[in-house]
Ligand SMILES: NC(=O)c1ccc[n+]([C@@H]2O[C@H](COP(=O)([O-])OP(=O)(O)OC[C@H]3O[C@@H](n4cnc5c(N)ncnc54)[C@H](O)[C@@H]3O)[C@@H](O)[C@H]2O)c1
């Protein structure tokens with residue numbers, strides 16, 4: 271069976287660009303829409319068309335869907351920084367929820383029947399027990415989590431009412447870079463732990479701040495479930511196949527390994543891989559950080575037959591670090 275065109279929104283960004291690579295590698299025709307607010311042209315392979323547009327522009331999206339003959343959408347575009355969502359919630363509801371509403375409207379009008387949505391562990395808030403399965407009550411503790419949960423609900427209601435199905439993938443902490451070195455995390459003003467730590471390791475920063483050492487965890491720092499971006503990208507390809515194979519079925523799946531790693535454990539592993547310690551500055555808690563988030567991933571494995579290939583923490587760190595070194599060399603060459 272020939273593979274129909276897939277639209278990847280936010281495909282010039284970190285996770286979206288890895289999904290584009292996974293789709294392209296698997297022989298899917300792909301088109302990217304990105305407004306480049308946080309993505310880069312270089313993240314999109316030359317063979318993949320990149321259309322610079324805003325997903326909140328329903329008319330533009332309708333034209334693109336029609337002209338490109340799109341059969342399914344992987345929707346990554348959005349704003350992603352939790353503390354920013356607290357200081358500017360109106361923008362987060364607009365760029366995440368309202369823009370998704372526009373995109374879904376365009377998809378419904380153009381008869382696109384499969385929608386795969388980037389959701390987040392932030393929809394769970396701060397659950398008291400881990401691992402977290404998909405039946406855990408969703409009680410976001412910040413506007414970012416709410417903006418995503420509202421989008422999920424919109425998709426659920428639309429799938430019940432119209433001839434469309436959806437997959438919501440709730441990512442835990444995404445980390446690492448393409449094992450072949452073709453993409454990685456680029457954005458300026460990084461806030462994610464491993465990205466920040468790798469920037470410190472290559473000399474772009476003086477140190478890493480450790481946000482909180484008094485959490486109720488064994489070493490006092492927050493625990494997260496770090497998933498390699500290439501394993502997550504592969505889950506998207508499997509999810510797309512499932513949506514097309516079973517058009518009446520929708521699903522919501524956690525994406526993580528089911529393994530918790532503390533901030534200090536992550537930094538220890540980085541020091542080991544790097545061979546030189548990165549300076550740590552112990553500081554107060556960051557607002558809105560739940561003590562621990564670890565995925566129960568049984569449904570992802572059973573529903574999609576997902577088999578992670580890059581779960582080793584050192585493998586995640588090596589890929590992130592070698593990407594960061596390459597970025598640093600490129601930037602140094604540009605400045606010279
Ligand atoms: N990074 C994580 O750990 C993580 C965890 C859970 C969920 N997610 C979700 O995954 C998705 C991708 O995240 P990422 O880390 O790759 O972020 P990213 O910022 O690297 O990618 C998002 C991309 O969307 C584009 N974009 C933003 N608003 C747009 C709009 N209105 N129209 C068109 N393009 C727009 C940006 O330019 C960027 O290229 C997001 O929806 C995010 O909420 C990320």
Ligand SMILES: O=c1ccn([C@@H]2O[C@H](COP(=O)(O)OP(=O)(O)O[C@H]3O[C@H](CO)[C@H](O)[C@H](O)[C@H]3O)[C@@H](O)[C@H]2O)c(=O)[nH]1
Pocket residue numbers: 350351352390391392441442443444461462463464466478479480481482492493494533556559563
């Ligand atoms: O410089 C830093 C950066 C982070 N941290 C700590 O490291 C942990 C992970 O923080 P990240 O900023 O890397 O990631 P978050 O857990 O805050 O959030 C990420 O994962 C969430 C789901 O788990 C959401 O999806 C969100 O979009 C995504 O950014 C947190 O305890 C944080 O306090 C530090 O100590 N120092």
